[in-house]
Amino acid sequence: MAFFQTLGKANPIVRRALEDPITKERLRYAPFYLPFEKQKGSRVWLNGHEMVMLASNEYLGLSEHPKIIEAGKKAFDQWGSSTTGARISNGSRACHVEIEQKVAQFLGKEDCHVSSAGYISCMSALATFAQRGDLILADKNIHSSLVTGMRLSDARIERFIHNNPGDLQEILATEKPETAKIITFDGIYSMEGHLAPVPELVQLAKTYDCFTVMDDAHGFGVMGPQGRGTAAHYGCTDDIDIISGSFSKALSSIGGFVAGSKPLIEYLRTHSKQTIFSAAITPSQAACASTALDLLQSEPEHLERLWKNTRRMKDLFNRLKLNTWGSETPAIPVVIGNLESAFRFWKALLEKGVFTVLSVSPAVPPGKDLIRTAASARHTDEDFEIIEAAFEYAASQL
Numbered sequence: 001m002a003f004f005q006t007l008g009k010a011n012p013i014v015r016r017a018l019e020d021p022i023t024k025e026r027l028r029y030a031p032f033y034l035p036f037e038k039q040k041g042s043r044v045w046l047n048g049h050e051m052v053m054l055a056s057n058e059y060l061g062l063s064e065h066p067k068i069i070e071a072g073k074k075a076f077d078q079w080g081s082s083t084t085g086a087r088i089s090n091g092s093r094a095c096h097v098e099i100e101q102k103v104a105q106f107l108g109k110e111d112c113h114v115s116s117a118g119y120i121s122c123m124s125a126l127a128t129f130a131q132r133g134d135l136i137l138a139d140k141n142i143h144s145s146l147v148t149g150m151r152l153s154d155a156r157i158e159r160f161i162h163n164n165p166g167d168l169q170e171i172l173a174t175e176k177p178e179t180a181k182i183i184t185f186d187g188i189y190s191m192e193g194h195l196a197p198v199p200e201l202v203q204l205a206k207t208y209d210c211f212t213v214m215d216d217a218h219g220f221g222v223m224g225p226q227g228r229g230t231a232a233h234y235g236c237t238d239d240i241d242i243i244s245g246s247f248s249k250a251l252s253s254i255g256g257f258v259a260g261s262k263p264l265i266e267y268l269r270t271h272s273k274q275t276i277f278s279a280a281i282t283p284s285q286a287a288c289a290s291t292a293l294d295l296l297q298s299e300p301e302h303l304e305r306l307w308k309n310t311r312r313m314k315d316l317f318n319r320l321k322l323n324t325w326g327s328e329t330p331a332i333p334v335v336i337g338n339l340e341s342a343f344r345f346w347k348a349l350l351e352k353g354v355f356t357v358l359s360v361s362p363a364v365p366p367g368k369d370l371i372r373t374a375a376s377a378r379h380t381d382e383d384f385e386i387i388e389a390a391f392e393y394a395a396s397q398l
């Protein structure tokens, strides 16, 4: 409370921060920024209580895989703690080139550029290729990284109804053919768990001569054969100009990528401010991501377990008649509908030893306040016993 009692004669910016209603609400409910004291496997410890982690994007459960730990340590010993520079200047290392080739090949693209965060990569995928005078047609629910990128670009922006190619077509039909156009969407929508209707979107891109940018942060490592992503799932890889994504989900590392044809990626290396003026991913994180990529291909059991656990969670939520917003993927929301009830549901789960993420408006549309859960290959039968009991309890309190 002391935080809000220092208003006094603060300048307008400080006053704005002190009076901000969203921050006040966040601090009142306090479900965010909770620091765990310990983590092991699928479990985390908060205030001394052991809990099942049910909201991590670590879909394949690889962050403690011995080969990944070994690769990270080896790179750390070999290269030290940081690149201390951008790729264009002193920050490039042989391991960067190696992982870029690997990711490109895995996705079925010619080239790829890696950065220190998925957010940076996805943002740069739009900020680099779009410019003033262009038109960006964006699904209404795209991730914040794409939104930031398109706003930076100075291009005109039109939003189409989420996952609605018909609405996109109506907008396209009214635009001048000579305008340079980009269609942008997520492969998997992380809050909703929805898959994008990629075949329909790329068909419209062909008809109306549009460039396409897909953020596949949640599809990479999860969808398609061996986890090659949402484009591979649909057999549409060649029809998407740019695929961007993250190493911080299925690959259990940190960093991001932009993949496409060689000329497009070289153009990005010339023009992307996020690339030119930001230090490169550390060799140890690149090594972890690179080893995870190898594991996707040599140990298919992780992906198989992820989908088995996804089905098990969906069955549970269906049995309890919980609203999962039509999720088709391991990112599974439980829509509660209002902040107070969602908060109570989240707390009930916590009480029973399950950690989830509360996601409320404005992060989700009004009336869609939800509990964000994610299945992982890590979850065991014992975890599921705890998860089932916790959701039964929380649902009974609704």
Ligand SMILES: Cc1ncc(COP(=O)(O)O)c(C=O)c1O
Residues within 6 Å of the ligand: 117, 118, 119, 120, 122, 143, 145, 186, 190, 215, 217, 218, 245, 246, 247, 248, 254, 255, 256
């Ligand atoms: C769809 C999507 N794109 C991009 C990102 C950014 O990735 P990172 O966390 O690796 O910066 C996220 C992360 O939440 C995401 O969900």
